Amino acid sequence: MASLASSMARELRIIPLLFLLFAGLCRGSKIGVCYGRNADDLPIPDKVAQLVNLHQIKYVRIYDSNIQVIKAFANTGVELMVGVPNSDLLAFSQYQSNVDTWLKNSILPYYPATMITYITVGAEITESPVNVSSLVVPAMVNVQTALKKVGLHKRIKVSSTHSLGVLSRSFPPSAGAFNSSYAFFLKPMLEFMVENRSPFMVDLYPYYAYRDSPSNVSLNYALFSPASSDVIDPNTGLVYTNMFDAQLDAIFFALMALNFRTLKVMVTESGWPNKGSAKETAATPDNAETYNTNLIRHVINDTGTPAKPGEEIDVYIFSLFNENRKPGLESERNWGLFYPDQTSIYTLDLTGRGNVDVTTGANITSSNGTWCVASSNASELDLQNALNWACGAGNVDCSAIQPSQPCYQPDTLLSHASFAFNSYYQQNGATDVACSFGGTGVKTTKNPSYDKCIYATSGKMSSGNSTTTSVSSSAHGSILKKLMEVLLFMLSLSLVPLLGIA
Ligand SMILES: *[C@@H]1O[C@H](CO)[C@@H](O)[C@H](O)[C@H]1NC(C)=O
Ligand SMILES: *[C@@H]1O[C@H](CO)[C@@H](O)[C@H](O)[C@H]1NC(C)=O
Numbered sequence: 001m002a003s004l005a006s007s008m009a010r011e012l013r014i015i016p017l018l019f020l021l022f023a024g025l026c027r028g029s030k031i032g033v034c035y036g037r038n039a040d041d042l043p044i045p046d047k048v049a050q051l052v053n054l055h056q057i058k059y060v061r062i063y064d065s066n067i068q069v070i071k072a073f074a075n076t077g078v079e080l081m082v083g084v085p086n087s088d089l090l091a092f093s094q095y096q097s098n099v100d101t102w103l104k105n106s107i108l109p110y111y112p113a114t115m116i117t118y119i120t121v122g123a124e125i126t127e128s129p130v131n132v133s134s135l136v137v138p139a140m141v142n143v144q145t146a147l148k149k150v151g152l153h154k155r156i157k158v159s160s161t162h163s164l165g166v167l168s169r170s171f172p173p174s175a176g177a178f179n180s181s182y183a184f185f186l187k188p189m190l191e192f193m194v195e196n197r198s199p200f201m202v203d204l205y206p207y208y209a210y211r212d213s214p215s216n217v218s219l220n221y222a223l224f225s226p227a228s229s230d231v232i233d234p235n236t237g238l239v240y241t242n243m244f245d246a247q248l249d250a251i252f253f254a255l256m257a258l259n260f261r262t263l264k265v266m267v268t269e270s271g272w273p274n275k276g277s278a279k280e281t282a283a284t285p286d287n288a289e290t291y292n293t294n295l296i297r298h299v300i301n302d303t304g305t306p307a308k309p310g311e312e313i314d315v316y317i318f319s320l321f322n323e324n325r326k327p328g329l330e331s332e333r334n335w336g337l338f339y340p341d342q343t344s345i346y347t348l349d350l351t352g353r354g355n356v357d358v359t360t361g362a363n364i365t366s367s368n369g370t371w372c373v374a375s376s377n378a379s380e381l382d383l384q385n386a387l388n389w390a391c392g393a394g395n396v397d398c399s400a401i402q403p404s405q406p407c408y409q410p411d412t413l414l415s416h417a418s419f420a421f422n423s424y425y426q427q428n429g430a431t432d433v434a435c436s437f438g439g440t441g442v443k444t445t446k447n448p449s450y451d452k453c454i455y456a457t458s459g460k461m462s463s464g465n466s467t468t469t470s471v472s473s474s475a476h477g478s479i480l481k482k483l484m485e486v487l488l489f490m491l492s493l494s495l496v497p498l499l500g501i502a
């Protein structure tokens, strides 16, 4: 997406997650945060490094090589992606000595106390108002050469970031293709990346796709909502449940079309604005929280994309702070997770594992429960059977999903089943087994309630509150009986195909 946001200042790089620490893993998809500084009211870099540490952010992207910023991250364990701005590409491409000097003065004195792992040379050059596209590869080569001279070329990877505008076509994803006008610099750049094992870097913004084409793109699809209807790629039959995957696969297919199928792809920016002009109705803290939370959950367990299932994809959230000096629409200045005073704009689940309050780091998940919803990849038949069972033998009050009731819309099986599953789950002690439904139920820490459709939470019944069975009372019920019910239900599911019914 050609984005105003992306052509402006951004900085910093990724962040490892709590979950990685707990699990003691060092592989897997990583979540970082971009630290853009196009603002006149931000805290000093030392304070920012403290904030980043407090929130256990381990990967940060910055957009230049500001010495105060680089110094601030010394000995913090944070891995830093530094940037060479487009305005420096001329000097970097012209003389090797310029780059050697820069490395000597701006990077080496602070390395490895500050753990710099990537240098991005140029940012979204195809969006640059000044045509610098012929400079970027020579500049990358000079940076690589300078690193080689000091023996750091294997520890610090050199790449360049792109907007989705490098593609001439991104839909359907299998038709993804690079704009041939850019072939003159892309081809040598991709070859450079293969040779030096650098990742292809792209900034992805489903927000702009939605904002610019709300009649063709559903908000649910842009926000990874399970209520979104699927988009099927007619060429491959691959099913897309969210736009992020579709955009990323368009990049994968474009790379495959040029026979660069082994390149790793990194998402160096993605996010959602928390505020916008009157016309930008989707730019709200709620949507920003939903997008970023779902994005993190989506990538953190190496789900991959439909075309690349199981692929590790590192993603940097844009951005750490709102940036008051950015030009353009109101939303451009409001992509932050934090206000300049370091208070959080909304709660973000940075771990993908539970809601951790971004301001306090406090665990709000443990105090307030989980919900059970229908899996978006369950088959219709399984979902229908499970729904029938929940509203029948399962004793769930399903009046709220009847026509004209608060949870009838969206009128989809997935949404109705989610409501019924959750009611059953809450009525039956919120145990794992009560969210099984033959594998079609999944637990979530995100409250699925919307508008007037209120999903039951532990201890309370939902919506029309016609039933007020509380967890505590039903938890007294026999566990054995519940297990039997669940077993019977699972049997009923697996018997269906055996008996050739339906
Ligand atoms: C940018 O410059 C390159 C080479 O200098 C040229 O081939 C290309 O057409 C230019 N692009 C635009 C959009 O002017
Ligand atoms: C390809 O890039 C050129 C140069 O920026 C642009 O004029 C053209 O519209 C692009 N083509 C497509 C299909 O996006």
Ligand SMILES: *[C@@H]1O[C@H](CO)[C@@H](O)[C@H](O)[C@H]1NC(C)=O
Residues within 6 Å of the ligand: 212, 213, 214, 215, 216
């Ligand atoms: C929606 O898609 C149609 C068909 O692809 C296209 O003609 C139309 O311009 C799109 N509308 C918007 C607002 O992008």
Ligand SMILES: *[C@@H]1O[C@H](CO)[C@@H](O)[C@H](O)[C@H]1NC(C)=O
Residues within 6 Å of the ligand: 297, 298, 301, 303, 442
């Ligand atoms: C991994 O991601 C998939 C798809 O988003 C989700 O359905 C699944 O529950 C996740 N698993 C874990 C352990 O978080």
Ligand SMILES: *[C@@H]1O[C@H](CO)[C@@H](O)[C@H](O)[C@H]1NC(C)=O
Residues within 6 Å of the ligand: 354, 356, 361, 362, 363, 366
């Ligand atoms: C959140 O709660 C879980 C489970 O109680 C605990 O393991 C984890 O350490 C807590 N996280 C934080 C940041 O306190």
Ligand SMILES: *[C@@H]1O[C@H](CO)[C@@H](O)[C@H](O)[C@H]1NC(C)=O
Residues within 6 Å of the ligand: 364, 367, 368
């Ligand atoms: C969690 O529950 C407590 C007590 O019921 C409530 O005060 C608090 O606002 C809840 N927090 C969230 C994030 O829902």
Ligand SMILES: *[C@@H]1O[C@H](CO)[C@@H](O)[C@H](O)[C@H]1NC(C)=O
Residues within 6 Å of the ligand: 375, 377, 378, 379, 439, 440
């Ligand atoms: C849903 O997808 C995940 C990941 O691809 C898979 O592990 C799981 O078995 C699927 N669930 C169902 C019900 O098909």
Ligand SMILES: *[C@@H]1O[C@H](CO)[C@@H](O)[C@H](O)[C@H]1NC(C)=O
Residues within 6 Å of the ligand: 464, 465, 466
């Ligand atoms: C449902 O519960 C809410 C709060 O628990 C209560 O205010 C409301 O009157 C109840 N509605 C009905 C129809 O019982």
